[in-house]
Amino acid sequence: MYAFRSSLRLAAVAVALVATSAQAQDVPAGKQMRIIVPYSAGGTSDILGRKLAQQLGERLGRQVIVENKAGAGGSIGTDATVRADADGSTLLLHSGAIATEPAIKSKLPYDVNKDLAAVTTVVKGPFALVVNNDLPVKNVAEFLAYAKANPGKVNYGTPGVGTSVHFATEYFKAMSKAPITHVPYKGASAALVGLMGNEVQLVIDPLSTAKKYAESGKMRALGVTTAQRTDLWPQMPTIAEGGVPGFDTAVWYGLYVPAKTPAATVDKLNKELVAILQSDDMRKWLSQEGLEPVADTPAQSQDFLRKDIERWKALAKSAGIQAE
Known part of the structure; x- marks a missing residue:
């Protein structure tokens, strides 16, 4: 019992x-x-x-x-x-x-x-690094050479101070030693408009929008920010391949x-x-x-x-x- x-x-x-x-x-x-x-x-x-x-x-x-x-x-x-x-x-x-x-x-x-x-x-x-069409560069290596030969003449745009795009671009600046200057905008769209108007010469932007604008001929894409190429844009090289070893952000x-x-x-x-x-x-x-x-x-x-x-x-x- x-x-x-x-x-x-x-x-x-x-x-x-x-x-x-x-x-x-x-x-x-x-x-x-x-x-x-x-x-x-x-x-x-x-x-x-x-x-x-x-x-x-x-x-x-x-x-x-x-x-x-x-x-x-x-x-x-x-x-x-x-x-x-x-x-x-x-x-x-x-x-x-x-x-x-x-x-x-x-x-x-x-x-x-x-x-x-x-x-x-x-x-x-991935983010993608895109530049103004008038900039005489076709890849990341050429961009770095141009920026270092023209200090103070290359600006980069972001949606604002402290945004993930701002940090991604400062990370690129730190690793590449490129002498580029920050120009904050009020939003991602404004930064891209600034790029197309040549107010800034470089923007790092999420792949979906960057690819759309690049493929329409409104700006030139130089590379993606991830360590490996992405299946979402397989022909686009990485920034690491372009001369910034170890660069990886998303x-x-x-x-x-x-x-x-x-x-x-x-x-x-x-x-x-x-x-x-x-x-x-x-x-x-x-x-x-x-x-x-x-x-x-x-x-x-x-x-x-x-x-x-x-x-x-x-x-x-x-x-x-x-x-x-």
Whole structure:
């Protein structure tokens, strides 16, 4: 009889543990699931967020909405995520700016490494180095020779101080020793207009837009920023091939939740998102946007974010990049 009662107690404990585990894995049924995008509607982050929300909702059998919380370089949306319930109902889709922002802002209301937990690095894609058509260069080596022979005459445009494009171009400047001068604009489109008008002579821009403008003859592409050539533009050489050995940077997006979200819930979200990102339909759609799926583990994504922040902090210090 005692053994029978003990068995019943053990069975009850096992059932309770299973129920607790299942509860930890699933987002509360009565909660609205949302993906916070810390930028305005219509941009790449917003378009990607809506695509992910639709497919995640289909896999989970529930609605997932996108909530745009733009402003302050992404920090408003990030802060809203940090303060949200840590139950998996709120995710943050952020660009690589989540790593550059801490490099130049010392008084953020949160610590990205401590207050957010990575779910997965969603996608990455090359930037492309493009120049004004009037510049007498056809490749990266010729550009470097021209810039060094004409100090003070080559300017580069960015969407603004502290943006991922600004950091990518300063990284290029530091590694190549090219004497180029920063001209910040208010947005990526304005920087490209400045390039076509020869206000600036160089822009590093995400591949999707850079390729479109280059193939239409409005500017000249010299190379992509990743270590290896990309299948998205296989004939385009890398900047490393062009004379800057070891150069490697990319545009990327990641998904995050509040730091105290249960690990089982994070793992559940990761499993669903990896399946979405590895599907043929998603890969095809991403390639049209100049992006490739990453779909790494939470631990890998957290480590990648930490290392990216360290890299950009070192660059900001050496290049004297400061928030405006």
